[in-house]
Amino acid sequence: MRRWAIEVDYLYLKTRLGLGDFRVRSMKDIxxxxxxxxxxxxxxxxxxxxxxxxxxxxxxxxxxxxxxxEIFQAxxxxxxxxxxxxxxxxxxxxxxx
Numbered sequence: 001m002r003r004w005a006i007e008v009d010y011l012y013l014k015t016r017l018g019l020g021d022f023r024v025r026s027m028k029d030i031x032x033x034x035x036x037x038x039x040x041x042x043x044x045x046x047x048x049x050x051x052x053x054x055x056x057x058x059x060x061x062x063x064x065x066x067x068x069x070e071i072f073q074a075x076x077x078x079x080x081x082x083x084x085x086x087x088x089x090x091x092x093x094x095x096x097x
Contacts, residue, residue, distance in 0.1 A: 009056045016060060017041065 017037050047059045078088040 012056045012060065013037075013041065 017040055041056075044056050044059050047053070047063065048056060051059060051062060053059050053062070075088060075092055078091060079085055082088050082091070
């Protein structure tokens with residue numbers, strides 16, 4: 001079971017964090033890319049430990065759920081403030097220029 005969790009984490013490193021497919025040319029850009037990716041990985045590993053999750057996938061799913069909840073709550077507050085779903089939608093989803 002332990003090996004499977006590691007394989008899932010590796011898959012997410014490659015697919016979700018982009019370590020399997022990045023296109024930068026300068027060494028400085030490559031260093032920045034890896035620094036950002038590993039900072040993200042450190043955050044995910046910390047959250048994995050804090051939450052007692054079995055994989056990074058679980059942490060990503062939890063983080064996404066938290067973000068959806070925050071957006072939904074912010075949208076609800078905007079509806080209450082504007083007293084209009086349409087006005088709140090216009091603020092949340094501005095028209096393309």
